[in-house]
Amino acid sequence: MSSAEGRPVVPGRPAALRTDVVVAGAGMAGVLTALALAGRGLDVLLVEQHRLGGGQSGQSHGYLHQGYAYGPDEPQLPALFRRARAHWQELTGGLAPETAGATVAFSNEAARLRAERYWQASGLPVRPVPAPGWLGPGFTSCFRSDELTYNFGHILRCLGRSTAAAGVASVPGRIAAVAEEPAGVRAELVRPDGTSVAVHGRAVVVAAGAGSPALLARSGLPPVVYCRRSFMLVLRGALPVVGAVFPEREEHGLFLASRTGHPAGTTWLVSDFQSFDGGHRDPRQLAGWWAHRLLTTLRRVVDAPVLAEVRAVSGYAAVKSGLLPSSGTVAHEFSRDLLGGRAVVTSPSKLTLAPLAAESAVRSVCARLGLPFHGLTWDGVGRQPPGPEALPGPAGEACEAWETGLAAVERPGLPDALPDIPTLSSLYAR
The missing domain is CATH 3.50.50.60 (FAD/NAD(P)-binding domain)
Structure with missing residues (x-):
């Protein structure tokens, strides 16, 4: 033969x-x-x-990021995002976005000032807007960004x-x-x-x-480029269709993006800025920590009557790649x-x-x-x-790898106290 x-x-x-x-x-x-x-x-x-x-x-x-979620540590990103956006405009031609633009909200005045300076230096539009009805109390300022989601x-x-x-x-x-x-x-x-x-x-x-x-x-x-892990929460219910970014990382910033068309209602995908080295901790424990942290932050940033309309909570593990210089x-x-x-x-x-x-x-x-x-x-x-x-x-x-059975979301069973943000961030240290 x-x-x-x-x-x-x-x-x-x-x-x-x-x-x-x-x-x-x-x-x-x-x-x-x-x-x-x-x-x-x-x-x-x-x-x-x-x-x-x-x-x-x-x-x-x-999210098709334009740079609003980042800051002075990433001076190159807005120009790179603009280059990428020209390609995405071709690729998404004729396709409607899931959300057109996003709300960027701050509860810390110093963080707001840093962000505004960065946006202006990067050529990003700075558009103050009134707080939307779904936003929780305690926010000092809100802005509208050009960040679309697909x-x-x-x-x-x-x-x-x-x-x-x-x-x-x-x-x-x-x-x-x-x-x-x-x-x-x-x-x-x-x-x-x-x-x-x-x-x-x-x-x-x-x-x-x-x-x-x-x-x-x-x-x-x-290793930090290809070993970082995080989680995504999936919430469904009678929720408004929103896109939101909370860039205050020290207070646990979040990305929130909506999708429609699910029988259970609007889907919210919620992720954060934090990540960890999955090889050094029990992933179930980490999933529980992250789920609790995300839900705790959501209770702070979303108005309670809106959050009460959530009918289902699940999530999945995700890969996250770093862009900060400190990450390598x-x-x-x-x-x-x-x-x-x-x-x-x-x-x-x-x-x-x-x-x-x-x-x-x-x-x-x-x-x-x-x-x-x-x-x-x-x-x-x-x-x-x-x-x-x-x-x-x-x-x-x-x-899409939807809801891959994060049991820790439904039954956290946390063996230790919930770590604070700096401790969670330090879980990835190489």
């Missing part, structure tokens, strides 16, 4: 695969990278071990359909290792059943986020080349910045393969005709 190329094939052992570019990870950065490379006439193999958007991309509250699960499904239409092949599994070879790179593909097969390509892009810690470590990225992440560094440019590792970053990560990866691949690079453009997902919104096969079965 022999292959089409005349090489012997061992019965029961899968033959090696060949392609131009392997893209590991079907999150937002990976899908955008695969689309852009296929648009340049390359054969692309997209590898995903779970499902389309099954990692950080599908667990997002959906259902990224829907966007990913549409992009998955575009990827399949562009001829991108998708296979279930994960890339466990990459190595240089004379014609390019060899990647080890581990399939769901545990078997391995070699994939030979001219280049490989690792866009698997926190799902590829060994490859991220090999690229020289610090460089916000403008979206990828690193390995093996003489044969491999490109994208740095997990804010979902808002995914188009810039794809742009960086595609630029590196084009340089390696001797192709011209003239920037990236996208088709608007909102203008797609009706049709199936997924990649074929296991990679397209679902897009």
Whole structure:
């Protein structure tokens, strides 16, 4: 028995695969990278071990950040967000946002002044507004931001359909290792059943986020980039549709984003600025701490009669990538080349910045393969005709990891007293 190329094939052992570019990870950065490379006439193999958007991309509250939630420690972010926004305007063309704009509220006057100075220095509009009716007492000032929220699960499904239409092949599994070879790179593909097969390509892009810690470590990225964990609370009920940011991190700032269309009412997705190293504590205990902290903060920032309309509380664990300099992440560094440019590792970053990560990866691949690079453009997902919104096969079965059974939310069982914010933050210290 022999292959089409005349090489012997061992019965029961899968033959090696060949392609131009392997893209590991079907999150937002990976899908955008695969689309852009296929648009340049390359054969692309997209590898995903779970499902389309099954990692950080599908667990997002959906904010397209403009910089209002950040501050002087991140002077580069507003310009980066503006660059990314031009891509998102193309990508979301014809698609209505879940919420248009957000309320930014402060209970601390010093924090408000710092934020205003940062916004003005960054070119962000400063628009004071009256306090909305759902906001709790004790806030000194409110502002309106330009930060929109979208259902990224829907966007990913549409992009998955575009990827399949562009001829991108998708296979279930994960890339466990990459190595240089004379014609390019060899990647080890581990399939769901545990078997391995070699994939030979001219280049490989690792866009698997926190799902590829060994490859991220090999690229020289610090552990904080790919080990941070957090939680998202999911609340449902007769709730107003709002988008809100509470940037006062020392007092436990929050992101709050709404989605509509669920039978149980409006869905609130609530996350915070805090994170931890999941490898050093019992995740159930951490989940309980975070759930209590989030709910305690919600009682402070949301008017009690509004919060009383919550009918269901659940949540799920999420991956969070850092942007603060203290965390070791460089916000403008979206990828690193390995093996003489044969491999490109994208740095997990804010979902808002995914188009810039794809742009960086595609630029590196084009340089390696001797192709011209003239920037990236996208088709608007909102203008797609009706049709199936997924990649074929296991990679397209679902897009969002809703309510993954955080029992600690319903039955916290906290063994210790609830830590304060500095203590929680110190749980991640490397």
